Amino acid sequence: MISFLHIAGSLALLIYGVRLLRKGLDRLFGSQLAPWLSRISHNRWRGAAFGALISAATPSSTSIALIGVQMVKSGTIGFQNLWSVMLGATVGLTIMIQLIAFQVHEHATILILAGVILFQFGRSDKPRGLGQGLLGLGLILIGIWRIQESAAAVQGNEDLKQLIGLLKNYPWGLAALAAVLSVSLQSSTAALGLILGLTQGNLLTTREALPCVVGVNVGVGITMFLLGYSNSDSRRLGLSMLISKATIAMLLIVLMTRINPMLAWLSDDLGRQIANAHTGFAVLLVIIWLPFIPVVAPIIEWLVPDRPAAADPTKPVFLRDAYLDSPALAFGQSLQEISRMAGIVQSMFDDFWKALSNKDLSICDEIEARDDVVDGLNQAIKTYLTRLGGEDFGKDEATTQVAHLSYADRLENIGDIIDKNLIELVRKRVRTGGYFSDEGYADVRRAVGMTSENFVIATTAFATQDADLAEQLLKRKHDFKALDEELRSRHFSRLRRGMTESLETSAIHLDLLTYLKSINSHLSATAYPILDRAGRPHPRRPMQEPKHAPIPQTPLATDGTDDESEHQAQ
Numbered sequence: 295m296i297s298f299l300h301i302a303g304s305l306a307l308l309i310y311g312v313r314l315l316r317k318g319l320d321r322l323f324g325s326q327l328a329p330w331l332s333r334i335s336h337n338r339w340r341g342a343a344f345g346a347l348i349s350a351a352t353p354s355s356t357s358i359a360l361i362g363v364q365m366v367k368s369g370t371i372g373f374q375n376l377w378s379v380m381l382g383a384t385v386g387l388t389i390m391i392q393l394i395a396f397q398v399h400e401h402a403t404i405l406i407l408a409g410v411i412l413f414q415f416g417r418s419d420k421p422r423g424l425g426q427g428l429l430g431l432g433l434i435l436i437g438i439w440r441i442q443e444s445a446a447a448v449q450g451n452e453d454l455k456q457l458i459g460l461l462k463n464y465p466w467g468l469a470a471l472a473a474v475l476s477v478s479l480q481s482s483t484a485a486l487g488l489i490l491g492l493t494q495g496n497l498l499t500t501r502e503a504l505p506c507v508v509g510v511n512v513g514v515g516i517t518m519f520l521l522g523y524s525n526s527d528s529r530r531l532g533l534s535m536l537i538s539k540a541t542i543a544m545l546l547i548v549l550m551t552r553i554n555p556m557l558a559w560l561s562d563d564l565g566r567q568i569a570n571a572h573t574g575f576a577v578l579l580v581i582i583w584l585p586f587i588p589v590v591a592p593i594i595e596w597l598v599p600d601r602p603a604a605a606d607p608t609k610p611v612f613l614r615d616a617y618l619d620s621p622a623l624a625f626g627q628s629l630q631e632i633s634r635m636a637g638i639v640q641s642m643f644d645d646f647w648k649a650l651s652n653k654d655l656s657i658c659d660e661i662e663a664r665d666d667v668v669d670g671l672n673q674a675i676k677t678y679l680t681r682l683g684g685e686d687f688g689k690d691e692a693t694t695q696v697a698h699l700s701y702a703d704r705l706e707n708i709g710d711i712i713d714k715n716l717i718e719l720v721r722k723r724v725r726t727g728g729y730f731s732d733e734g735y736a737d738v739r740r741a742v743g744m745t746s747e748n749f750v751i752a753t754t755a756f757a758t759q760d761a762d763l764a765e766q767l768l769k770r771k772h773d774f775k776a777l778d779e780e781l782r783s784r785h786f787s788r789l790r791r792g793m794t795e796s797l798e799t800s801a802i803h804l805d806l807l808t809y810l811k812s813i814n815s816h817l818s819a820t821a822y823p824i825l826d827r828a829g830r831p832h833p834r835r836p837m838q839e840p841k842h843a844p845i846p847q848t849p850l851a852t853d854g855t856d857d858e859s860e861h862q863a864q
Contacts, residue, residue, distance in 0.1 A: 304440035305488055309479060311433030317620065318413075318426025338584055341375060342382030373531040374591045380518075380535055381580050384511075388573040391486050394438060395569035402439070405432035419690050438487045465547050468502060469509035476513025477520075485510045486572060493564045500554050500567050507571045508543040511579075515539040530598045534590070538583040542575060610674045621691050624682055628675055628698050629757060632705070635671045636753040638664055639705050642712045643749065643813075647742050649720045650806075658717045665713035672706040675699070697823045701756050704816040715809045719802050733788060734803055737781045744774055745810050745817075752817040761828035764821035771818035778811050 405428045412425025476485040489498065489506045498506075515536035522528025546553060553574075557567040583590075612630040617623040642661045649657035679695055730738060748770055755763035785803055825831070 300440065304437045307433055307437035307440070309437075311430045311435075311437055313430070313619070314433060315427050315430030318423045318428070318430055338375075338378040338587055341378040342385075342580055342584055345379035345382030346386040373527050373534065373594075374587055376531055377534050377587055377591070378584060380531065381538070381584055384514075384539075384576040384579055385573070387482065388569070388576050391490070391572050392569045394435065394487060394490060395563075395565040402432040402435035405429070405435070434487060438490055465505035465550060468505035469512065469543060469547060472506040472509025473513035473516060476510045477516050482510050482514045485513065486568070490565050490568055493568055500557055500564060500571075501550075503564070503568050504550055504554065504557070504571055505547055507568060507575065508546050511572070511575050512536070512539050512543050526598055526600045530594050533598060534594050537590075537594075538579060542579050542582065546575065546578075610671060610678070613674060613678045618678075618681055621682055621694075624678070625691075625694050625698065628679055628702075631671065631675055631678075632698060632702050633753060633757055635668060635675070635702060635705050636749070636756075638668055638671075639709050639712070640746070640749045640753070642668075642709060643716075644746065646712055646716045646720065647746075649717070650723065653720070653724050655721065655724055658720055661717055662713055665709045668706055668709040672702050675702045693823065693827060697756075700823070701820060704819060708813050708816050711809055711813055716806070719806055719809075723802055730803070731788060734785065737784055738803065738806060741774075741777060741781060741807060741810050744770070744777065745813055748774070748814055748817045752820045755824060756820050759824055759827065761825055761830050764824040764828075765830070767818055767821045768825075771814060771821075774811065774814045778807055781807060 409425045409427070409429030409432060412421045413429060414425070416422040416425055472485065472489070475488070476482055479485050486507065489503055489510070493499070493503045515532070515538070519529070519532030519536045522532040553571070557570055560570050561567055610631050611634060612627045614627060617627050642664050645657050645661055648654065649661070676699060679699055682695065748767065751763055751767050751770065754760070755767055782804070785800070789800060
């Protein structure tokens with residue numbers, strides 16, 4: 295009984311080591327993984343090769359699965375392209391098991407020593423992440439070593455011998471148990487580490503271990519399917535991986551009697567045989583399935599149709615507690631939710647223009663309802679990000695957390711300006727019955743159009759952390775300031791000429807410019823942390839350039855009646 299408890303405790307140590315390894319790799323590579331994946335070529339073979347490299351550097355099946363699901367949900371990569379990347383990632387993930395199979399546990403304490411030194415005394419995220427990863431790897435090796443020793447101590451148990459003897463005749467049952475184990479532990483490394491330890495402790499032979507290896511791989515596919523079930527595209531990715539892994543699994547179990555001699559021929563060591571079986575599974579998966587992705591993908595799309603949009607927009611869509619264990623993945627989720635929030639705020643702004651142009655008060659009620667959604671999302675994002683903690687954050691993680699919280703807060707402030715200020719201008723115009731002059735309407739349209747463009751630039755710059763877009767956003771801030779001065783001067787000129795329309799709508803016209811300037815100020819503030827992170831200077835004052843820089847003319851999307859309503863008023 296004590297030996298079984300030792301095995302359970304060693305498994306717990308192994309699981310904790312995998313968790314430390316994943317967190318360390320998140321700190322070391324986490325912020326770069328999503329951008330790397332987003333730049334993958336549409337060529338399937340290159341995508342698979344790149345996926346293998348990423349997973350070799352980040353040997354965590356859960357992290358790779360979460361990143362894949364997250365990116366498909368965000369629409370950054372289509373599920374067909376990411377399917378090839380995930381197939382390649384399966385190969386890269388086998389490298390860790392190959393290293394473990396060499397029984398380097400006698401060096402585990404050296405890895406732990408190096409890991410503690412780097413993690414405790416490192417001053418930046420990179421050495422601390424490397425140290426955390428080495429510490430996790432050392433604990434994994436010690437856990438497998440202890441499982442091996444405990445398994446050797448219980449191999450003489452008669453009841454256990456009878457149970458193993460019974461399972462030998464049911465490879466499908468062994469595979470199913472291993473799949474359940476992989477899903478339960480949320481780690482293929484932990485599950486395979488347990489199998490390796492039992493095998494090296496002479497408790498399992500290759501005959502029993504091979505179905506277990508197959509089952510663990512299927513378990514990874516089940517995990518990905520469950521993680522992505524809430525979204526159509528990510529569910530397609532999970533189903534495609536599950537189907538591809540399940541077919542290879544069935545093939546290997548059917549051919550098991552022929553495969554076992556091949557594994558024995560490659561190596562006499564049972565641990566090496568298990569590692570080679572795992573690698574062979576991954577390589578076979580890529581060779582068989584990668585060429586057929588274009589053929590099978592339409593079938594997967596037919597099997598998993600698009601779901602209708604969520605009925606309740608007030609609830610966050612992307613914030614999942616399952617991602618809180620990994621800051622890099624959690625930030626990816628908050629980024630998607632903030633992007634969704636930004637889309638709602640921009641739709642409020644665009645609809646405000648429709649309401650102002652057409653004197654449509656019914657649109658105002660819809661905008662006010664959306665502002666409640668924005669307020670709720672901001673609170674949900676704040677709660678989610680603060681649950682990440684922060685006491686163990688590196689500089690990059692802390693900077694990202696503050697940037698996400700700040701941008702969500704700015705979006706809420708813009709929503710409040712639209713809801714409480716701009717909508718009031720619509721109601722004032724309806725009450726007074728005033729109309730803009732042709733010149734005044736064209737001027738206001740220019741300012742609103744430029745603000746709408748800045749929404750797109752700010753949101754894109756924030757999502758991609760593109761320093762060039764950030765610099766462009768700051769330049770447009772100065773352009774808008776110049777435009778504001780120009781349009782106010784033109785308005786006062788019309789007032790001096792005694793234009794009746796300008797007199798009637800003067801307060802609305804000037805207040806609108808003031809509120810637009812405030813919105814642009816919130817949007818342009820997005821640029822500063824991006825430029826700081828990129829190490830680029832960002833002068834807070836306008837650069838030396840022409841007083842009136844060219845202002846882009848962007849027609850706004852309306853229902854097509856705004857211009858007509860103005861001209862009828864003349």
